[in-house]
Amino acid sequence: MCDPINVLVTGAAGQIAYSLLYGIAKGDVFGKDQPLVLKLLDITPMMGVLQGVVMELQDCALPLLKEVIATDKEEVAFKDLDVAILVGSMPRREGMERKDLLKANVKIFKSQGAALDKYAKKTVKVVVVGNPANTNCLTALLSAPSIPKENFTCLTRLDHNRAKAQIALRLKVTSDDVKNVIIWGNHSSTQYPDVSHAVVKLQGKEVCVSEAVKDDNWLKGDFISTVQQRGAAVIAARKLSSAMSAAKAICDHTRDLWSGTPEGEYVSMGVYSGGNSYGVPDGLLYSFPVTIQNKTWKIVEGLKIDDFSRGKMDATAKELQEEKDMASEFLSSE
Numbered sequence: 001m002c003d004p005i006n007v008l009v010t011g012a013a014g015q016i017a018y019s020l021l022y023g024i025a026k027g028d029v030f031g032k033d034q035p036l037v038l039k040l041l042d043i044t045p046m047m048g049v050l051q052g053v054v055m056e057l058q059d060c061a062l063p064l065l066k067e068v069i070a071t072d073k074e075e076v077a078f079k080d081l082d083v084a085i086l087v088g089s090m091p092r093r094e095g096m097e098r099k100d101l102l103k104a105n106v107k108i109f110k111s112q113g114a115a116l117d118k119y120a121k122k123t124v125k126v127v128v129v130g131n132p133a134n135t136n137c138l139t140a141l142l143s144a145p146s147i148p149k150e151n152f153t154c155l156t157r158l159d160h161n162r163a164k165a166q167i168a169l170r171l172k173v174t175s176d177d178v179k180n181v182i183i184w185g186n187h188s189s190t191q192y193p194d195v196s197h198a199v200v201k202l203q204g205k206e207v208c209v210s211e212a213v214k215d216d217n218w219l220k221g222d223f224i225s226t227v228q229q230r231g232a233a234v235i236a237a238r239k240l241s242s243a244m245s246a247a248k249a250i251c252d253h254t255r256d257l258w259s260g261t262p263e264g265e266y267v268s269m270g271v272y273s274g275g276n277s278y279g280v281p282d283g284l285l286y287s288f289p290v291t292i293q294n295k296t297w298k299i300v301e302g303l304k305i306d307d308f309s310r311g312k313m314d315a316t317a318k319e320l321q322e323e324k325d326m327a328s329e330f331l332s333s334e
Contacts, residue, residue, distance in 0.1 A: 004066045005082050005296045010112070011088020011130065012040035012070070013049040015240065020087070025057060025065045028253045030083075037067045042088065043078035056238040059247040070078035074115040081120040083258075085250060086112060086140065089130025099326055101134065106330040109136045113143025122147055125295065127156040127254055129246070137325040138285040139331065143273065148258050150296065154259065154270030154289040156191070158242070158249035159183040163193040163227045167200065170223075171212055178209070182289045183268035184278075184309075185316025186323075191287065193227040194313035195219060197303050218320045220308065261292045278305060279315065291310045312323075 002029070007024060009017050017040075023029060025038060038057070042050050050070045057068050071077050078084070090104035091186075109128075116124060124147060128137035137154035144152075163181040168174055178200045184192040198209040213219055234242040253322055266289040275282025277299045289300040 001033060004037050006028065006037050006039060006079075006080050006224060008039040008041060008077055008084045010041045010077070010084075010086045013042040014088065015243040016087050016129070016246050016250075016255055018053065019243045020085075020250055021053065022060065023247065023251045024254075025060065025062045026260060029251050030258055032064075034110055035064050035066050037069065038065060039077050039081070040068065040070045041074070042045060042070075042072060044072045046074055051078050058226050074120050075119060076185055078112075078115040081116070081124045083254065084112075084116060084120065084124055084126045085129065085254065086126065086136070087129045087250075089136060092131075092290065097321075101207075102132065102323060105130070105132065105136050106139050106327050109139040110143045110331060113140035116140065117144035117146050117254070119254040120147070123259055124151060125254075126152045127250065127257070128152070128270075129250055131187065132323060133286070134285040134320055135327050136281075137270060138272075138324060141285070143333070152272065152285075152328060153297065154187065154287075155249060155253055155315065156183040156187050156268045156270050157247075157253040159187060159191055159193065159227060159230075159287075160244065160268040161249050161252065162230045163195070163223075165246040166223055166226055167195060167198065167209055167213070170218075171200060171202070172220045173200060173202065178287070179265050180304075181209075181268070182266075184313045185287055186315075186320050187287065188319065189228045189230060190316040190319045192316055193224055194307065194309055195223070195311075196306065196309060197289075218236050224312075251278040256292050257297070258295060260294070261290075266291050269297060271297055271299070277301060278303075279310075280313070282318060284324060286317065286320060303323065 003229040011200045021025050041066050054068050061206045092101045133154040141152040160183050164175045164178045167178045181198045195209040199206045200212050209244040268286045269290045273280045273284045
C-alpha cells in the first residue's frame with residue numbers, strides 16, 4: 001500500500017457530495033490500492049448534518065479510507081491537499097440575477113483560492129463543480145498565484161456524458177460505444193455539444209456519428225438543446241438538481257485527471273485558455289477536448305471547425321468573457 005493522499009470535498013453536507021463520497025472512498029476514482037484521508041468542508045450551520053455523513057462513511061467500513069476530517073475551517077480543510085473537489089457554491093435562488101450569483105460566488109472562490117495558495121501542496125489538482133463552474137474556477141485560479149494554472153479544471157464532464165447518452169439512445173447502443181463527443185465553452189445553456197468528430201461502434205466497426213444518425217436537423221437542433229437544457233429538465237421533473245449523474249461525472253473527470261485517458265479517446269474539461277487554441281481568447285476558463293497523461297492535460301489540436309461550430313463556439317466564449325469581466329469587477333472591489 002502507498003501513502004494516503006489528502007482529498008477535499010467542499011459542500012460536503014449537500015446532495016451531490018452525498019452521492020459522490022462513497023465512490024471516492026471505495027476506490028473508484030484513485031484506484032483500489034490508493035488509501036486516502038477525506039477532508040469534508042461545509043459552512044458552520046451544516047456541521048450537524050456533516051457529522052451524520054461522517055458516521056455513514058465510518059459505517060461503510062471501507063479499507064482504503066484511513067481518516068475522515070469534517071470541518072468548517074479553511075485552514076484545516078486545505079492543508080497539504082493532493083486533490084480539491086470544490087462542489088459547494090452559492091446556488092441561484094428565485095429572483096436572483098446572474099450578477100448577484102457571480103458576486104456571491106466570487107467571494108467564496110476567492111477565499112478558497114487563497115486557502116489553496118496558502119495551505120495546499122503546489123501539486124494539488126483542483127476540480128471546480130459549483131456553478132457558475134467556469135468562472136468560479138477562474139476566480140480560484142487567479143486567487144492562487146503560486147499554483148500552476150494547469151492544475152485547475154472545471155467540470156463539463158456531466159454535459160459530455162449527457163451528449164454521449166443522447167447519441168447512444170438514438171442509435172440503440174451503449175454509451176461506451178460512443179466516443180470523442182466535445183463540449184465547447186461554458187457549463188451553461190450556451191455550451192456547444194459537438195459530435196462532428198465523434199465516432200460510434202456499430203456492428204463491430206467505428207463510424208462517424210453523423211453518418212450513423214443520418215439526421216443533420218436533429219444533430220444541429222434537438223440534440224444540442226436537449227443537452228444544453230438537461231439540468232433544467234431534471235430539476236423540473238425531480239424538483240431537485242441532478243446529484244447522481246453529477247457525482248458520476250465528477251468521478252469520471254477526477255479519475256481521468258489522476259490516471260489518464262484511454263488511447264485514441266478525448267474527454268471534455270474546462271481548462272485555462274492560453275489564447276492559442278481554436279480562436280478562444282486568452283485567459284478564459286473554457287471547455288475543450290483534452291487528452292491526459294501523467295496527470296497533465298493537453299488540448300486536442302487540429303480538429304476541423306466548420307462555420308456552424310465556429311458560431312456556437314464564439315457565442316459561448318462571448319458569455320464567458322462577460323462573466324469574467326463581471327467577476328473581475330467584484331474581485332477588484334473585494
